[in-house]
Amino acid sequence: xxxxxxxxxxxxxxxxxxxxxxxxxxxxxxxxxxxxxxxxxxxxxxxxxxxxxxxxxxxxxxxxxxxxxxxxxxxxxxxxxxxxxxxxxxxxxxxxxxxxxxxxxxxxxxxxxxxxxxxxxxxxxxxxxxxxxxxxxxxxxxxxxxxxxxxxxxxxxxxxxxxxxxxxxxxxxxxxxxxxxxxxxxxxxxxxxxxxxxxxxxxxxxxxxxxxxxxxxxxxxxxxxxxxxxxxxxxxxxxxxxxxxxxxxxxxxxxxxxxxxxxxxxxxxxxxxxxxxxxxxxxxxxxxxxxxxxxxxxxxxxxxxxxxxxxxxxxxxxxxxxxxxxxxxxxxxxxxxxxxxxxxxxxxxxxxxxxxxxxxxxxxxxxxxxxxxxxxxxxxxxxxxxxxxxxxxxxxxxxxxxxxxxxxxxxxxxxxxxxxxxxxxxxxxxxxxxxxxxxxxxxxxxxxxxxxxxx
Numbered sequence: 001x002x003x004x005x006x007x008x009x010x011x012x013x014x015x016x017x018x019x020x021x022x023x024x025x026x027x028x029x030x031x032x033x034x035x036x037x038x039x040x041x042x043x044x045x046x047x048x049x050x051x052x053x054x055x056x057x058x059x060x061x062x063x064x065x066x067x068x069x070x071x072x073x074x075x076x077x078x079x080x081x082x083x084x085x086x087x088x089x090x091x092x093x094x095x096x097x098x099x100x101x102x103x104x105x106x107x108x109x110x111x112x113x114x115x116x117x118x119x120x121x122x123x124x125x126x127x128x129x130x131x132x133x134x135x136x137x138x139x140x141x142x143x144x145x146x147x148x149x150x151x152x153x154x155x156x157x158x159x160x161x162x163x164x165x166x167x168x169x170x171x172x173x174x175x176x177x178x179x180x181x182x183x184x185x186x187x188x189x190x191x192x193x194x195x196x197x198x199x200x201x202x203x204x205x206x207x208x209x210x211x212x213x214x215x216x217x218x219x220x221x222x223x224x225x226x227x228x229x230x231x232x233x234x235x236x237x238x239x240x241x242x243x244x245x246x247x248x249x250x251x252x253x254x255x256x257x258x259x260x261x262x263x264x265x266x267x268x269x270x271x272x273x274x275x276x277x278x279x280x281x282x283x284x285x286x287x288x289x290x291x292x293x294x295x296x297x298x299x300x301x302x303x304x305x306x307x308x309x310x311x312x313x314x315x316x317x318x319x320x321x322x323x324x325x326x327x328x329x330x331x332x333x334x335x336x337x338x339x340x341x342x343x344x345x346x347x348x349x350x351x352x353x354x355x356x357x358x359x360x361x362x363x364x365x366x367x368x369x370x371x372x373x374x375x376x377x378x379x380x381x382x383x384x385x386x387x388x389x390x391x392x393x394x395x396x397x398x399x400x401x402x403x404x405x406x407x408x409x410x411x412x413x414x415x416x417x418x419x420x421x422x423x424x425x426x427x428x429x430x431x432x433x434x435x436x437x438x439x440x441x442x443x444x445x446x447x448x449x450x451x452x453x454x455x
Contacts (some may be wrong), residue, residue, distance in 0.1 A: 003264040003278050006112065007063050007087065007368070010258075013107050014089045020056035024065045024369070028319040028328060036328050037067040037314070041088030042235075042255050046189070048092055049196060049237060049253050058094040063087050063260065065317075065369070067310055069331055072338075075306045076299035078272040079226065082335075083310035085260040093251030098141050100234050100254045101201065105145045108203070108231070112267060116149040118206040120221045120228065124199030125158055125180040131245060134180065135199045138236075142178050142201070153177035159220060168218045179221050187235045196253070197246060198238035204228040205266050231266060232258035274302050281360040282309065289353050290346040300342040307335040308357040308383075315379045316362070316372040323386045334425065336386045341394060341426060354387045355380045397422035401430055410442020417443075418450065 001009075011021050025044035029035050038044060041064035048054040064086045074080035091100070108114045121142050126134035139155060146153035156176035159165065188197030204221040211219040211227055221228045237253040239246035261273040268276050274283060274294075282305040283294050294301045311332050314321050323333035339354060358379055366373040397420040404412055408431055416422040424443055431438045 001112070001267050003260060003276065004368070006263055006267060007085070007260055009111050010087045010107065011061055011063065013111055014059075014061035014103075017059075017103065019059040019061040019089055022056055022060050022062045024062060026319050027065050027067055027314055027317045028321065036069060036331060038064065039066050039068050040064070041066070041086040041257050045090060045255075049090075049255065050194075051251070054092060058092040059090070060092070061089040063368075065313060067314065072307075072331075072334070076302045078274070078298060078302070081261065081273060081302075081306045081309075083306070083313050087256075087258045087260055087263070089254075089256045091254035093253060095254065096252060097138055097234075097236055097254075100236075100256065101138065101141045101145060104203070104232060104234060104256065105149070108263075109149060112263070114205065114266065116146070116151055118208075120177055120179065120204040120206065122179045122181055122185050122202045122204070122221055124185040124201075125182045127186075128182065132199075132239070135185075135201070135236075138199070138201050139178055139180075146177055151175075151177065155180065156220075159222070165218050165220050181222060184222050187237075188241070191241070193241055193243055195241045196237045196239070196249075197241060198236045198252075200233050200235040202230050202234075203232040205231050207266070229262055229266065231262050232256065274298070274305060278364075279305050279309075281364060282357050285357055285360055286343075286346070286348075289348045289350055289356065290343070292346055297346070300346050303342045304339045304346075304357065307339040308354055309361050311335040311339075311383065312358045312361045312372065312379055313369075315382055316369070316375045318371050320375050320378055322378075322382050332382075333386060334423070336383060337390045337423065337426070340387055340390050341429075344394065351391075352384050352387060354383045358383055393421040396420045397426070398430075401427065407437040408439065410439040410444070410446050413438055413440070413443040414446035414450070417447070 015021055025038055027037050029038055029043065035043070041062065042049070044064070054060060066086045067083050069082070071080045071082050075082060109116050123138045123142070124135040126132060143153055152175050154175040155178045157165065159179055159181045185200050185202065186197070187200045189195050206228055209227045211223070212225040215223055215225040219225060219227055233256070235255040237255055238249060240249055261276070261278055264276045264278055265273045270276050273279065283301055286301055286304055287293060314328065314332050321328045321332055323329055323336060325333070336354060343353060362372045362376055362379070397416055400416055400420055401422070408427065413424060413427050416427055417424055424440070428438055428440070
C-alpha cells in the first residue's frame with residue numbers, strides 16, 4: 001500500500017463516519033509567538049478544543065503538515081525526522097472513548113490489514129496522588145477490541161515510569177497486551193490555569209526487531225530499543241486545569257494523532273521511514289549524485305533527504321519563508337546548510353544539486369499539497385541562492401577549521417563564525433567528528449559581547 005493510499009483511506013474512513021475533511025493548516029502558526037512551526041495536528045485546533053465552535057462542525061479529520069525543530073540533531077539514526085504528516089481525527093464534545101478506540105482498531109486491522117497479533121496498547125495508570133483515576137474505561141474497551149479480533153488479552157503488571165519491568169512481558173505464554181504508564185500516558189498542553197489535559201492511549205506495533213539489552217534487561221512497548229514503534233495516540237481531553245487541581249470537563253474532546261511516515265514504514269515492511277516511498281525518489285537521486293549507496297552510509301543520506309524535504313515544505317508553504325538569520329528563516333537556512341555539508345561529505349561535486357532533491361518532493365506531493373507546485377520557482381531560487389552562498393562559506397571555513405589543533409576555544413569558534421560565516425552548529429559537528437571539544441560557553445560569551453557592541 002502506498003503512502004498516498006494510506007492517507008486517502010484514513011480520510012475516507014472517517015469521512016464515512018460523518019467527519020468533515022479539513023485542509024492542513026499552514027506550517028507557520030498564527031497569533032502564537034511561542035512556537036516557530038506547527039508541530040502537530042492538534043495545534044491549529046486549540047481554540048475549538050477550548051470551546052469555540054468550528055465552522056465545519058464537531059467531527060473533523062485531516063492530514064496536517066508538521067515540523068519539529070527539536071529533532072534536527074537526531075536525524076540520521078534511522079528513527080527521527082523533522083517534517084512529517086500527522087493524520088488526525090477529532091470529536092469536539094461528541095463521541096468518546098468507545099467509538100474512538102473501536103474505530104481506530106477497525107481502521108488499522110480491517111482497512112490497513114495490520115496483524116492484530118503485533119498490536120499492543122498503553123493506558124494511563126492514574127495520578128500519583130490518586131486525584132485522577134486509572135483509565136479503567138479504556139482498559140475495558142480494549143479488552144473487548146482484542147477479544148473481537150480473536151486475541152485473549154490481559155493487562156500487564158503496572159509499569160512505573162523510568163523503571164524496567166521485572167519480567168519479560170510480551171513473549172512466551174503470557175497474554176499481556178495492555179500496559180499502564182503514568183508520564184507516558186498523560187497529555188496536557190501547558191501548565192497555565194484553563195489548559196486542557198487528559199489520559200491518552202497509544203498503539204504500538206511490534207516490528208520483531210531483537211531487543212537491545214543496553215536499554216534494560218527486558219523489553220516493553222515504551223522501551224527505547226526500537227522493537228516497538230508507536231503508530232497512533234488517542235488523547236482523551238477530559239480535564240481542565242484550575243488553580244489547585246484538574247476538574248472534569250462537561251464537553252470532553254477526542255484528539256487522535258498518527259504519523260503517516262510510521263504507518264507507511266510498518267505497512268511497507270521497511271526497517272525505517274527512509275526506506276519507504278515517501279523518501280525513495282530523494283534517496284535514489286542522492287545515490288545518483290554521489291555515486292554512493294544509501295545502505296553503505298545511512299546517516300548523511302537521511303540528513304540530506306530529511307532536511308531538504310523540510311526546507312521544501314517550509315518555503316513552499318502558503319506563508320513561504322526564505323532562508324534568513326532570524327526565526328523560521330534561520331531554521332530553513334540551517335536545514336539547507338546541513339544538507340550541503342553532508343552532501344560534500346558524500347562527495348557530491350555538482351553545483352546547485354539541492355534543487356534536484358527538492359524537485360522530487362514537489363513532484364511527489366503536489367497533488368496533495370498544491371502550494372508546492374505553485375511556489376516551485378520561489379523554492380528552487382531560494383535553495384540555489386543559499387546553497388551557492390554556503391558552498392563559499394564552507395570552502396573558507398573548513399580551511400580555517402583544519403588549521404585549529406586540539407580543542408577549540410570560544411574565541412576560535414567565534415572567529416570562524418564572525419570572519420568566515422561558519423555557524424557554531426557546524427563547528428560543533430566537525431569537532432565531534434574529529435573528537436575534539438569546543439568551549440561553547442566561551443563562544444556564547446564572545447557572541448554576547450559582539451551583540452552588545454553592535455547595539
